[in-house]
Amino acid sequence: MANQMHSTRKNARPSNYAGRNVTLLAMAALIAVASGCANPDRSTTGSLPDDYRTRHPIVVGEQERTIDIPVATGASQLTRGQSEVVAGFVSGYSVASSGTFRIILPRGSRNDAATTVAGRQIRKIATRHGVPASKVIVESYAGNLDEAAPIRLAYYAIAASTPACGQWPDDLVVNTHENKNYYNFGCATQNNLAAQIADPNDLLGPRRMTPADATQRGQVLDRYRGAYTELKEMQ
Structure with a gap:
């Protein structure tokens, strides 16, 4: 009877090792998938022409x-x-x-x-x-x-x-099932943004710095000194 039990345990050992190996392989696969999701290939995803600012640029x-x-x-x-x-x-x-x-x-x-x-x-x-x-x-x-x-x-x-809105050159069904923005997406937003710009030259580059406002700077320093004095008195 003892020999039979010893033989059963001996035969079950390789099966347990095989189960552990399968578990380790599954965990390794999950880690690899998670690593791939956390670190996407930016060179591939960044090349997709799906930016409404590119389709409807402000000129x-x-x-x-x-x-x-x-x-x-x-x-x-x-x-x-x-x-x-x-x-x-x-x-x-x-x-x-x-x-x-x-x-x-x-x-x-x-x-x-x-x-x-x-x-x-x-x-x-x-x-x-x-x-x-x-x-x-x-x-x-x-x-x-x-x-x-x-x-x-x-x-x-x-x-x-921006160019005029309301253009539909592509099939809307094809684009949406590929999880891409349709062509006219974002056009109204770009038009509204362009209409709100008071000085279009601000889009060309920054303006030169103007001299500091001496009066405003003096008021800021006075408030700073007052706050510092109150803090010293509290201590």
Whole structure:
């Protein structure tokens, strides 16, 4: 009986060793997989063209800014609201441009006479708000005798912008099942960001440092000295 039990234990020993070996191999495989997840191949994942900032870049360049001022037939002058709109457009020119300021009047339209009078007023508003008289140019375009055409104001300025949104060149189903952003993704965000930039030149590079504000610096030092004095008294 003892010999039989000894034989059973002897035969079971290799089976236990085999089980341990399988367990060790499984643990090694799990460690290898975990290491691969923790350290991805950046050269591969970084090369995927899936960045909306690349598809919809913000570009700094020249753009024409325009506004149309409707003038009623028979009007003898601009309304107060129209004058304020013109003044607001002129203030934008003073900040963003130093080129020509164009006043484009319709010729041959039903409100031809009214736009001629309004054009003179617009010229006065422009010069009053800082546009040099030599920069103001009056032009014309062909109107329709049956319609009242607007006066167009225009100037060129440097602005930040992105390409137009709403483009769908690729199959949306194919891109999404590959877990990639669709082409139009992020376009509206880029457009809104470009529209909020006050000075597009800030995208080209940093500005030079300005001198320190001596008054503000003095106030900061006074607060620091006061806090230091209170701390010493508490000690």
